[in-house]
Amino acid sequence: MADRFLYTTPLDPLAQPLVEQLTWEYATRYGSYFGEAPGAEMSRYPAELFAPPDGNFVLLLRDGRPIAGGAFKRYDARTAEMKRIWTHSEFRRQGLARRVVAELELQAIRQGYGRIFLTTGFRQPEAKGLYLETGYTPLFDISVDPEIYGKLGFEKELSVAPASLPRPPDAHAARSAA
Numbered sequence: 001m002a003d004r005f006l007y008t009t010p011l012d013p014l015a016q017p018l019v020e021q022l023t024w025e026y027a028t029r030y031g032s033y034f035g036e037a038p039g040a041e042m043s044r045y046p047a048e049l050f051a052p053p054d055g056n057f058v059l060l061l062r063d064g065r066p067i068a069g070g071a072f073k074r075y076d077a078r079t080a081e082m083k084r085i086w087t088h089s090e091f092r093r094q095g096l097a098r099r100v101v102a103e104l105e106l107q108a109i110r111q112g113y114g115r116i117f118l119t120t121g122f123r124q125p126e127a128k129g130l131y132l133e134t135g136y137t138p139l140f141d142i143s144v145d146p147e148i149y150g151k152l153g154f155e156k157e158l159s160v161a162p163a164s165l166p167r168p169p170d171a172h173a174a175r176s177a178a
Helices: 013-030 096-110 125-133 171-177
Strands: 003-007 056-062 065-076 079-087 115-121 151-157
Touching: 013 056, 013 065, 013 079, 013 115, 056 096, 065 096, 079 096, 096 115, 096 125, 115 125
Parallel strands: 079 115
Antiparallel strands: 003 056, 056 065, 065 079, 115 151
């Protein structure tokens, strides 16, 4: 069982399981709750937003198969907005999303960000728990029914100096080494 991170793009064929499962997840959990077609969230942002220099997209591969992933894009000059944290349905409850969040935090620091902002939906208690457990500050009252808010905002200050962090291999080098 060899796990490794691969920095790539949401358009990479390896990312298709993430896109398809996450689209299905959003559609089944929310339907048209937010007044949009089911799954519209996945086409809200162009792939370029999740590419350097302002963003990034990572897959966690196990023996070459995508098992988890996520991305961030620029929110403002010092803040990255984390998006699309996902774990393949066959591999949940293994701490993979936590690993992806930690990796994206480090990459955000390497790209010069000092803060992460994110939102998750009120029908995603697993995500809410993940962010609370990994040190994110809720931007809502956690004692209130989360449906009141619809989207649940979180933030986290990042604290590691970028110069002390190793750079990940680029996607092309990582792919040719596989």
